[in-house]
Each structure stands twice: as C-alpha cells, then as structure tokens.
Amino acid sequence: MKLDVTTANMRVLECFSSETRVRIIELLNEKAYNIGELAEALGLSSAIMTKHIQKLEEAGLVATENLVGKRGTQKRCTLKLDQLTLMLRTDSGTEEQSNRNSFTVDLPVGQYSAYEVRPTCGLASSEKRIGMMDDPRYFDDPERTQAEHLWFASGFVEYRVPNYLVGNQAATGFTVSLEICSEAPRYNENWPSDITFAVNGLEVATWTCPGDFGSRRGLYTPSWWVDTQYGLQKTLSITENGTFIDGVQFSGIRISQLNIRAGQELRLRISCPETAAHCGGVSLFGKGFGNYPQDIRVAITV
Incomplete structure (x- = not known):
C-alpha cells in the first residue's frame, strides 16, 4: 500500500x-x-x-x-497490511505516466445495477432510512442512489463499472477497495459470513467476514443511526499472479481469464448465497458511514 x-x-x-x-x-x-x-x-x-x-x-x-x-x-x-510505502513527493512525470496507465472510479454503494436480496435488508442515506426496513421492494426506490449504507441477509448486489479502456488496451490489474461486514439483526460481532466476489460472472474469491460490528460508533456513521456501525476495509486485487484479498492469495483466477478489454461490459457482484456454509449476509458502507470516508473504489491498470 x-x-x-x-x-x-x-x-x-x-x-x-x-x-x-x-x-x-x-x-x-x-x-x-x-x-x-x-x-x-x-x-x-x-x-x-x-x-x-x-x-x-x-x-x-x-x-x-x-x-x-x-x-x-x-x-x-x-x-492488516504487509507493507506500507510513504510517498514524500509526487513527481509530475511519474504521476502523468500513472494516469495514462490506470484509472480509478468511486461507485456509491446505492448505485448498483442489479440486485436480489432477502431480509433483513434495507438502505440508508446519511440523513435518513430509505423506504421501509426489510422490504426488498425499496431496493428499486429512486432514492437508492443516495444510499451510503445497505445491508441484506442473503442475495447479491451488482455494480456496472465504467470501462475506459480504448483500442487494443487490456487490463493487467483489477483492484476493489471497500468497507464491508456481515449482516445480523441490529448487530452481532460474532456472526461469520461467506461473502463472494465475482467479476463478469466469474467468482474470483470468497472471504469469511467474522462479524457485524456495532459495539462502538463508526467514525463517519451519522449520530442518529443505532444499528451496524462500521465494517472492515478490504482490498480485492486480481493480477496475472492470481486473486488476493489484503495481499493474501484466495484463488488462482488471473486477470487474463477475465479478458477485460475496451468496449466490454464490466460487472462487479458482491453476494452471500443462501447455500453458503456461513450465510451471514452483507453490509456495505459508503463515505457517509463507517470508519473510512470512501465509496466502493475500483482501479484498473493497463
């Protein structure tokens, strides 16, 4: 990092x-x-x-x-980290080269393109709950795009990632950084959940989250919110060496197997199926909730 x-x-x-x-x-x-x-x-x-x-x-x-x-x-x-590099100076030439070779987008947690969720479930902006609690119909509510926090007991949410590749460019790296945890009624810090990440329909990694955290207030969680407070910041990386979460290899799926090229649809799915050994749900946090002031951040290297 x-x-x-x-x-x-x-x-x-x-x-x-x-x-x-x-x-x-x-x-x-x-x-x-x-x-x-x-x-x-x-x-x-x-x-x-x-x-x-x-x-x-x-x-x-x-x-x-x-x-x-x-x-x-x-x-x-x-x-949590294996290494940390402190950048004292950003060289303009290096920065320009980096910009040419990669792009980063931030996806609000409520800007999913498809979903299938089961209660307990819901959405909240930094100001209020969106719709009724535990009613999947409100995942279609137009206000969902304002959500900074969403949760579901099982199912999935899927995001369309902007693809800015051009010509013959092909992705050599795909990284997702997000704040995430399990979903229990109110909260339960000992509530394991098998959360699966998939890109373009290919499951690349399943990570078991230890719990749903609420014993102390999230740094950015609104004062009126009383349930789940924050998640863990996780980084999913896919390179030609395999698929990693926080630097630990989770599968042998390589970036070339995803065939991410210009003009191709790019979909990121986050799920917890009912058939999982630990079906403990999913909670996602945007920049207005939790401990980290960011949305779902996706970086693609070419």
Whole structure:
C-alpha cells in the first residue's frame, strides 16, 4: 500500500509517533495476539492497550475479531497490511505516466445495477432510512442512489463499472477497495459470513467476514443511526499472479481469464448465497458511514 505524506493521512502517520504502537506492530509481525497478551508483553493495562489497538484499527493497520475463549470473549489482533510505502513527493512525470496507465472510479454503494436480496435488508442515506426496513421492494426506490449504507441477509448486489479502456488496451490489474461486514439483526460481532466476489460472472474469491460490528460508533456513521456501525476495509486485487484479498492469495483466477478489454461490459457482484456454509449476509458502507470516508473504489491498470 502506498500512502501520501499529507495531513489527510494523519490518522495513519500518528500511529508511528508512539513507541508503544510500533512495538505492538513488531509483536503482531510474529503472530496474532489478544488484548490481554499484548498488555502483558508490554507491561500495560488492558484498558490502555485497547485504546492503542483502537487507533491502529482505525488507521487500517491492524484488524481485530472477537473470539470465544475460556474466560469469555477475547479480541484477537492481527496485522492488516504487509507493507506500507510513504510517498514524500509526487513527481509530475511519474504521476502523468500513472494516469495514462490506470484509472480509478468511486461507485456509491446505492448505485448498483442489479440486485436480489432477502431480509433483513434495507438502505440508508446519511440523513435518513430509505423506504421501509426489510422490504426488498425499496431496493428499486429512486432514492437508492443516495444510499451510503445497505445491508441484506442473503442475495447479491451488482455494480456496472465504467470501462475506459480504448483500442487494443487490456487490463493487467483489477483492484476493489471497500468497507464491508456481515449482516445480523441490529448487530452481532460474532456472526461469520461467506461473502463472494465475482467479476463478469466469474467468482474470483470468497472471504469469511467474522462479524457485524456495532459495539462502538463508526467514525463517519451519522449520530442518529443505532444499528451496524462500521465494517472492515478490504482490498480485492486480481493480477496475472492470481486473486488476493489484503495481499493474501484466495484463488488462482488471473486477470487474463477475465479478458477485460475496451468496449466490454464490466460487472462487479458482491453476494452471500443462501447455500453458503456461513450465510451471514452483507453490509456495505459508503463515505457517509463507517470508519473510512470512501465509496466502493475500483482501479484498473493497463
């Protein structure tokens, strides 16, 4: 992951100003730890350690999941990124070359082109709920394009991705970055869901989300919203080496198998079928909900 050194990214940069947080990253480089184990290793209280982990999680550097242990629920912590490159200067020539070789589009979560959903389900803008709760008919409501948050217990939503390739250009990379989690009534942080990603009808990866998160308020979630608060930021990447989620290979599907070329329809489907081993639904977050101020971001490299 590349990160510009700007004030817009202070949440990440501030994590490295603390020796304790750097030591936490060193420990998590070795293996996963729970809060108590990290606190004991660094000689801190669990309350203080929880605050450090929260900052690292909000910055997207650490991922956590709640697991049932011998003494109740434990929060298991793992590193979310393998590497982070700080960009101190953007060379104009490099930027122009990058612009010629790739394009990025942001898709609002409510701008899907097809859907099939089953309750619990619904949509919300940053200002209000859209239509009636648990009524799939409102996924056709014209206001759906204003949605910053949507959820469903099973089914799919599909997005048409603008294809700006020209001539003989063919995609050499396809990347999707989004905030996502499971869908439980109200919320349940121990609610696994098998979420499948497909491009042009070809299933490329299935990832099991650990839960539906609501125990603390999302950074950008409106104050009036009381249910699911935020998701996990995940990055799906398809290259000639295979399909990866957050740098971990999930399948051998290669970009050449998708045959993404100029003039071709480009569809991204996010689903949780009723037949999944863990049918725990899907919640998606746009820039007005959750912990990350972005919509579904798609980048295509040529």
